[in-house]
Amino acid sequence: MRPIVTERLLLRPLRREDLPAFAAYRxxxxxxxxxxxxTPYTAVDAERILGGPVDGDAEPEPGAWRQVAAVDRVTGTLHGDCAVRLLADQPATAEVGVTFARAAQGRGLATEALGAAVSDLFEVQGLHRVFASADDRNRPVQRLLERLGFRREATFLEADWFKGEWTTLLVYAVLAREWREGRR
Ligand SMILES: CC(C)(COP(=O)(O)OP(=O)(O)OC[C@H]1O[C@@H](n2cnc3c(N)ncnc32)[C@H](O)[C@@H]1OP(=O)(O)O)[C@@H](O)C(=O)NCCC(=O)NCCS
Known part of the structure; x- marks a missing residue:
């Protein structure tokens, strides 16, 4: 992927040097x-996410997640990451996720990062649809997705056996034409 520069952040593939900070916030x-x-999420778990002994610059296989580091433009501090997965069974469709260290939350950085990543998917990579799944108790990510203009389009009621309980999943999505309309 090409690096993406926003007002406060640089988005680029996750690299080996990021792994201690990445493991710490995870x-x-x-x-x-x-x-x-x-938890705890170990350095070995973090290594595994890069898929082996190479840095994250290689293109992932369709269906595999790519972890995009969101680093401070000035200091280089890793604040968080966006995760992007191009679907293998649908063309021009991606699932996204976002995780920011607690110290970096509450400043709009995650919205800035995911907004730029989604813009890149639509405007540079020519995608048609981007979606995200959220636990229905996870209000911060729902607010973030709604801020960016994602529609809540599905509720899967107690459909996911997750960490020892049935959980309800929400699906949020945005189409390329809605994204452009929302930014006009
Ligand atoms: C999801 C997650 C990234 C959201 O983090 P966040 O800090 O709430 O999101 P942002 O960085 O966009 O900050 C938005 C908050 O900062 C506030 N804010 C302050 N200054 C701001 C600014 N300059 N611009 C925008 N928002 C600003 C907003 O009002 C908002 O607060 P609110 O949600 O209480 O209204 C974070 O909760 C997280 O990492 N959770 C754990 C991982 C997870 O569950 N991810 C979801 C899986 S897909």
Whole structure:
């Protein structure tokens, strides 16, 4: 991927040098609560996400997640990441996610990062639809997706056995034409 520069952030592939900070915020139980991993999240878990002994610059296989680092433009501090997965069974469709360290939250940085990543998917990569799944208790990510103009388009009621309980999943989506309309 080409780096993306926003007002406060640089978005680029996750690299080996990011892994200690990446593992540290993923080890925060509040951050992991609605996410697929458990805590503590170790350096070995973080290594695995790069898919082997190479840095994250290689193009992932269709269907595989790419972790995009969101670093401070000035200091280079890793604040969080966006995750992007191009679907293997639908053309021009991607799923996204976003995770920011607790210290970097509440400043609009995650909205800035995911907004830029989604713009890139539509305007540079020519995608048709981008969607995200959210636990219905995870209000911060719902507010973020709504701020960006995602529609809540599905509720899967107690459909997911997750971390020892049935959970309800919400699906949010935005089409390329809605994205452009929303930014006009
Ligand atoms: C989802 C997550 C990234 C949202 O983080 P966040 O800090 O709430 O999001 P932002 O960085 O966009 O900040 C938005 C908040 O900052 C406030 N804010 C302050 N200054 C701001 C600015 N300059 N611009 C925009 N918002 C600003 C907003 O009002 C908003 O607060 P609100 O939601 O209480 O109204 C974070 O909760 C997280 O990492 N959670 C754990 C991982 C997770 O569950 N991810 C979802 C899986 S897809």
């Amino acid at each position: 080890s925060d139980p509040d951050i992991a609560r609605y996410q697929s991993w458990d």
